[in-house]
Amino acid sequence: MKRIAAMLLTSVLLLSCVGCAQDGRKELGAEKADLGLTADVKPATNFTAKANAAIYDELDFDDKQEYEFATRGLIDAPETLELKDEDGTILWSQEAYAFLDDYEKAPDSVNPSLWENTKNNHAYGLFEVTDGIYQVRGYDMANLTVIKGDTGWIVFDTLMSVECSQAAMQLIEKNLGKFPVKAVIISHSHADHFGGIAGVMAKEDKADETLSIEDQLASGKIPVITPVGFTEHSVKENVYAGKGMGRRSNYQYGILLTPGVTGKLAQGIGMGQSTGTVSFMTPSYEIMQSGEKLTIDGVELEFQLTPGTEAPAEMNTWLPQYKALWMAENCTGTLHNLYTLRGAEVRDGAAWANYITEAISLYGKDAEVTFQSHNWPHWGNNVVNDYMVNTAAVYKFINDQTLTYINQGYTSDEISNMIELPEALNKIWYTRQYYGTVAHNAKAVYQKFMGWYDSNPVNLNPLMPSDSAKKWVEYLGDVDKVLQMAKADFDKGEYQWVAEVTNTIVFADPTNTDARLLCADALEQLGYQAESGPWRNEYLTAAQELRHGNANFTASTKSTGDMVKALSAPMLFDYMAIVMDKQALADRDFTMNVILPDVGEQHMLRVKNGMLLVYADTLSDDADVSITCPKNALFAILTNNQETVTQAVKVEGSAELLTLMMENMNQFPITGANPFNIIEP
Incomplete structure (x- = not known):
């Protein structure tokens, strides 16, 4: 795996660097270098200007x-x-x-x-x-x-x-x-x-x-x-x-x-x-x-x-x-x-x-x-x-050439770095990579035919990214020295490598300001060079969040809720299973009959060790609880709207089981933004 090889090379370099002790840790009394990093948006570097020109x-x-x-x-x-x-x-x-x-x-x-x-x-x-x-x-x-x-x-x-x-x-x-x-x-x-x-x-x-x-x-x-x-x-x-x-x-x-x-x-x-x-x-x-x-x-x-x-x-x-x-x-x-x-x-x-x-x-x-x-x-x-x-030729080329490389033994990352359109197709304005890219489309073909696994058993069951990052930092030892080296590589225009190594430090320690700012600077230059609008956005958004924190709380479209309400009953049950806290219900085993007169449907649900199983067109003779309601009332159950459920849902049997289900449909917000981190753990 190229990332691992590169990190190992860095480790070797660091173990021989001046200013590091034999165990890889920073020597006592060594001062942290001032890398001159700020949270400001930067102009294009000379390397970026030349690449764009x-x-x-x-x-x-x-x-x-x-x-x-x-x-x-x-x-x-x-x-x-x-x-x-x-x-x-x-x-x-x-x-x-x-x-x-x-x-x-x-x-x-x-x-x-x-x-x-x-x-x-x-x-x-x-x-x-x-x-x-x-x-x-x-x-x-x-x-x-x-x-x-x-x-x-x-x-x-x-x-x-x-x-x-x-x-x-x-x-x-x-x-x-x-x-x-x-x-x-x-x-x-x-x-x-x-x-x-x-x-x-x-x-x-x-x-x-x-x-x-x-x-x-x-x-x-x-x-x-x-x-x-x-x-x-x-x-x-x-x-x-x-x-x-x-x-x-x-x-x-x-x-x-x-x-x-x-x-x-x-x-x-x-x-x-x-x-x-x-x-x-x-x-x-x-x-x-x-x-x-x-x-x-x-x-x-x-x-x-x-x-x-x-x-x-x-x-x-x-x-x-x-x-x-x-x-x-x-x-x-x-x-x-x-x-x-x-x-x-x-x-x-x-x-x-x-x-x-x-x-x-x-x-x-x-x-x-x-x-x-x-x-x-x-x-x-x-x-x-x-x-x-x-247009057809471009998609066919990417599909076929990726399969050629697959059969030659190359992995997804290798293929995405190797593949290039024929020159004649590459120079046509309406086939340029403004939205999709050849590299990522090749990865898609690889995924379609081969899946995510590259057949290297090291990658069968990798560590959590933050755990892996912490081990890399432990092996690297002097993080300040790594950042000095990364800054030197940034000054040479090696932005992808700098982004990779500094983001590893960020995942090990999100509070490392220099790592965050240098990673942001590298991503920013990659964004300036990108022909793809989405690639530019990805790089620049990540840079902005590294500098100023997660801003997703302010960004979301408004929804009428029509799409969730348009789900069929079986699809609503599937969504309930996605939203449900499976660990909280891991010891539960009960059945629920659901009768929906307005759409002429009846279903049996079974909560089995935290998993919601759906039996279409079936009712249990000895269900623990039975509910009768219009199909749209299922949305109130999904969103734990107790008032609407009381008004619209007829419950027979153990009503507390329905309440238990509703209270545990809580793993992410149904409405509004869900601002999880992306560029940091």
Whole structure:
């Protein structure tokens, strides 16, 4: 393992260093060196400035096609764009990036390629894709798209926040007229595409899912159309691992950072994540197979399911009347993620490529424009086909080359350091690593096929990171000398190594200020050099928290709670099992019947030594306790809302067992932020 080898080398060096006793400890009377470290944000070093300047020689900055496409078709945009809630809290801002206009070239603290992508994503407003298809871009991380039917709008994706989607619809109505929403189509199961739906339509206006799609369209209500599996994958990703993912999202999307030349920039698929109110509605109709066709308000649509690509449930849409192909998030004008830093299921690079080539086979001959849920369209049949072919080729290369290396015996870390795109693909602006990276996508392929284990038995059962760090520090002996050496390496531009060794000291002793500050300085320079917006955010957020402490208490989106309430009863039981204090109930063994008349379900739960087992469509003849309630009352049980439970839940048998369960669903907060540490123990 490279980290261990490097640390062993350091140990050897330290044992021979002047100023260390034979046992590796600091000699008596030795003074701690003043490394001159501060908690201030630093400028780019000469090493970083040179590394960033070299990008100008690597790429063709005279090629302005992506900028031209990003700004093409602008109809209207406010002079400034900053959305706030009723308390004045900023939920979304393009005004924060006004500094972009103050520079002719990228400052030394920004990778010039990422700077170009940021300028492109700063182009916001209402744009025409083609006559009848319009997008509001730059009002959230994703785009809100409308297609004009005979009498109203078909809305594709609804942004992440209600406040953002409301503002987008207001811009559309101001310029194109006010028309009713005839249908909402959600392309896939990620929150930045459905969270703003309550800003587009009211829940009571949703069509009845028990009706056929034809009857839904005729009813005057609004069908919500998604790919099959949308609800399950949406709630699993955003609820089961939601607290962990939410905290990690603060790092990936830079929510805790201030925009600026030493702060947050674009994310490759937008300027970042809005922090408004996230809503959720279950679909009224699911597309079950590729090739399914619908006509909505005079607009013909043909759907292509693409499961396991950018999302577990996703679909493209072909609009033959417009010769326009909606690529959802399968083509986005940047290299995307096979693994995302916030955490998610690993995606299938080969399947991703295959679905793009399938779209080319189906629609490439006729398509004159591709547009998608992030970034800008691409126009012209030749451009469209090149765009899709090159995008598919990148994912296929990463998948196949990683497998080549796996079969040559290389590990995940080795492959991620070795793999490089072919030069021709690497120089294309829309396949650059603004969001996903080749290194991490290769790790995703490794994980998909081989899992986390590298087959080195030393790594079968490693120590806790903080325990391992303490042993390393014990072996290293003179931590002050290590920090002096690390500072010397920092001055030579060896930022990754410096970050690794100083973070080891931080995990051994979080109070070591010099280790924290030097680690922060190293991470900051890595952030300045990063082409990937999320990588920049990760580095800079970690640096900020090392300098000033965990700030996650102030960073979270607002939630309507609709997503948790949308869980089916079995999924709510699964979530209860995740939240439950299993140690507190380790000696318990009892059964509970749960009868849900409003959804016609009955389940038996068994708490067995702290684990909650679920038996669907089953009741026990001798349950210790039985409850009867509406399905939504399970949310009150989950959140230990005693008042609601008393009102809504009928209990027979040992009521204290229900109380016991409720009181022990306490392992993390269901609502609000969960500010666990990341860069320190």
